[in-house]
Amino acid sequence: MNYLPLFLDLKNKKILVIGAGEVAFNKITLLLRSEAKVNVIAKELCSEVKTLLDEKKIDWISEEFHKSFLNKTFLVISATNDSKLNQYIFNVCNDYCIFVNVVDNQSKCSFIFPSIIDRSPIIIALSSGGTAPVLLRLLREKIESILPIRLGDVAKIAGKWRKKIKQHFINFLERRRFWERLFKSIFVEYILKGNKDQAVNFLKKSIHDINLLKGEIILVGAGPGDSGLLTLRGLQVLQEADVVLYDYLISQDVLDLIRRDAKRICVGKRAGLKNITQKEINILLISLAKKGQKVVRLKGGDPFIFGRGGEEIEAAKKAEIDFQVVPGITSAIGIAAYSGIPLTDRRYSHGVIFITGHKSTNGFINNWSILCDASYTLVIYMGILQAKEISKKLIEFGRSKSTPIAIIGQGTTINQKVIIGRLDEIEKIIKLIIAPGLLIVGEVVLLHNKFKWFQT
Template identity: 50%
Template sequence: MKKMNYLPIFLNLKYKSILIIGGGNIAYRKIILLYSFHSFIKIISKKICKKLYLYILKKKIQWISYNFSCKYLKNIFLVIIATNNKDFNKKIFNIINKKNILINTVDNEKYCSFIFPSIINRNPIIISISSCGKSPVLIRLLREKIESILSINYGKISFLSGKFRNFIKKVFYNFSNRRLFWEKLFNSNFIDQVINNNIKYAIQTLYHFIINNKKNEGELILVGAGPGDSNLLTLRGLQVLQRADIILYDYFIGKEILNYARKDAELICVGKRFGYNSIKQNNINKLLIYFIKKGNRVVRLKGGDSFIFGRGAEELLIAKKFGVNFQIVPGITSAIGISSYIGVPLTYRNYSNNVLFLTASKYLRKNSILYPKIPDTLVIYMCRNKIKFILKELLLKGFILKTPISLISYGTLSYQKVYFGILKNINVISKNISGPILLIVGKVVNLHKKLSWFKNFI
């Protein structure tokens, strides 16, 4: 998980004592927010603005002193400093912070143990969003976007669902089946019925899903994660990851992509890596069937696209054999993603009218490259330990030593390394590369000089 400056939490302020130091308009805005939580609000200030004075007269808040003293911190849950005196604010912050009381100094992040986020209120649904004080205008724009897609009636959906929550727990005692029920309900017309105040029909819809809900039999979802950059994961892939119970992932799947998973999902690495003891394919198949038969939604997460040298079809055929439900989420295959990131189009008029994909680890075998003629563009996957053999075979097939080449490791990632040269120098170039290698051969490689846009080129 990425580092965060603040932990977003929701505090129950009901009947909590809150101390406000300051009595101007800034203090007033904070008090208006806090008063809605039924907190006990106390003020220390030499002067009080008219708006606050009305609250004091109505005994909604309490003005306890003109001057600050530590004795007023007894039983205080949190403090807000809202004065214009920077030196005074700093002094008070240092005193209170040592007592481990939550404290916020308005418009001064340096003297805060907590900050106020921007709030989107669809009670009981509450969304908070913050840039940790770095970009308030951006947060305002994001809030407007979120506000525009969340109907004011979304709170009603949560309230109505909450009324049935304990009942649903009794009907579906298995957590996985219960979660599946709610997912199906919220993807039906139930939400529109509540938003449009058709509560009677919404309840009928809920009972319909209770009566007609089938036992969760588990499911396999084959997902292509793309070539590496988490931004290249498809929207459908993201949605599936966030709903998975079990994720069996390949070795080179990045942490950023895995972080999209539900926090309670079980993540299991089943990837293969050259030179290391790897889990056998047969054991991967057994794991898939085992978890699915337990009623889990299992995601098999593979790099690139699962149907391009990814053994995706093999695993689906096993699932089919055992009568398992499955679906497929395509991914951007490494050749397409990486070539785009290095500015090398695999086809280009007058340069290349055809492309051949090979994998060095399986299909490229001694004395046998499986293509009838020299392709305009050749892409070879997983060729790290086959470079010498690849050079020999390409020359035998008719490639010339001056043919442009590119070798890429960790393509599309921030630490991507790209090497350009000619076929003659491939052995020398490859010695400098660590990690998995993708090789591109053909005239199109030269176009990187005009089309390159991503960093880390050598």
């Protein structure tokens, strides 16, 4: 992050603008909207700036800049064509520890003006740090188009009631839950349609709602790694969570989408390390939910595909805790797609079978005769540790030694690595892959070289 976004209160603050041309006028107009006291230094004023002076909205204090004018000045904008003067102003402001912006010269700016979307009191500021102004304009257009004009009225009414709501709901979590429910309700629609009285009446009734602190457990599938594969519903839930229990396999990009003030607890498991047990995870989920918190269990891929999601919602059901499940793109589907391997191409495969490389705790034994049917693609989750044993079993029960295989490490991420080989080469090639890894067995693997598209 090259710039830290800040919102400054400029009301009645002394702002110094050097220059009074068209560019300076644009900056002055923006400053006046924030109720700043604008002092101008310039040899002459353009007609627009002169109009502001005549209307007594600004003060013209001098034709020449002198550092004495910086006394009690909050920030400075230099909008002149004199490069030497601009450099001097930049240096002096830095010496005085005053924010300065030399217009159209990013290297001489201690702050920059963002692109602003104004739905006062809601303000959205966008910036590319000067790197891509056209992209920034396109983003602003998209955001402008989806934000209702009356959105600011929603915030204004909420602001008027904030003190009363705080007095009514002493518990912070109750207050937050109240506002979350209100802003998702018809309250907002009333305001956007101009029915403010109806909105206020609805707000008054909502104050007396009960069960604001009823806890909930939500299982969310994060997908195989690429944060762009997280579902829209998954993103919404992450933004509402009070606490998130996540696995080691969740990428940092996905974790960055969690609401900033939500508590995060890593409950992942890693081979060879002391790990939290599933029973302990279940107990933690229930304990947090019973405190009235919205608890998100964030899992790689899909919660119900080798994710032990069934065990977690069973525990929630027994504890009479409300729960939801937000599906995710399971690793087999996501990683195969990013590897250019169509799992059920009809020329090579009649179907696909998903199994896990981990041994079952319930004594289930794989039906190797079915798994060795060459007309099916076989996808093995967490297969690297048991890859040698799996290979031997498949060959023993009839799969050809020359069956194509793909081992994909860190799939869908910028570190994705795909190695293609034969079933009897598995012991050799697994050493070249960094976990987590997915193993695909079948003729469809041959399409990788033809269809690969995700280049890292």
